[in-house]
Amino acid sequence: MADTIQPPDAxxxxxxxxxxxxxxxxxxxxxxxxxxxxxxxxFRPEGSGGRNAHLQYSPYVRPVLLNGVRSxxxxxxxxxxEPLAYHFVVNFAKDNDLQILHACLLPDAETPKPA
Numbered sequence: 038m039a040d041t042i043q044p045p046d047a048x049x050x051x052x053x054x055x056x057x058x059x060x061x062x063x064x065x066x067x068x069x070x071x072x073x074x075x076x077x078x079x080f081r082p083e084g085s086g087g088r089n090a091h092l093q094y095s096p097y098v099r100p101v102l103l104n105g106v107r108s109x110x111x112x113x114x115x116x117x118x119e120p121l122a123y124h125f126v127v128n129f130a131k132d133n134d135l136q137i138l139h140a141c142l143l144p145d146a147e148t149p150k151p152a
Contacts, residue, residue, distance in 0.1 A: 053138040054136075059135075070101075081095050111127075
């Protein structure tokens with residue numbers, strides 16, 4: 038079995054690691070997503086660091102709340118930038134039996150303003 042996750046659709050450039058195990062249990066500790074993203078915070082595009090980069094999550098691995106479930110969005114570009122970091126994240130999900138969804142995060146639609 039290969040170590041990489043192959044998306045079913047080439048258009049999906051992100052995948053979600055959900056804090057739910059394959060048997061439906063919530064993954065603990067409750068701050069697992071923030072911890073994982075904190076470890077991955079140093080992986081970022083060249084020149085995007087800045088003075089306070091250590092205080093920000095990487096744009097390639099970031100925590101989200103998805104339908105009330107703590108999750109992590111992983112951008113597939115991480116595989117090209119740092120393959121070992123990519124494999125670390127994928128193996129974390131596999132080792133902890135977490136659900137992986139292939140998709141992409143869409144920006145929030147603007148709410149129409151009343152006339």
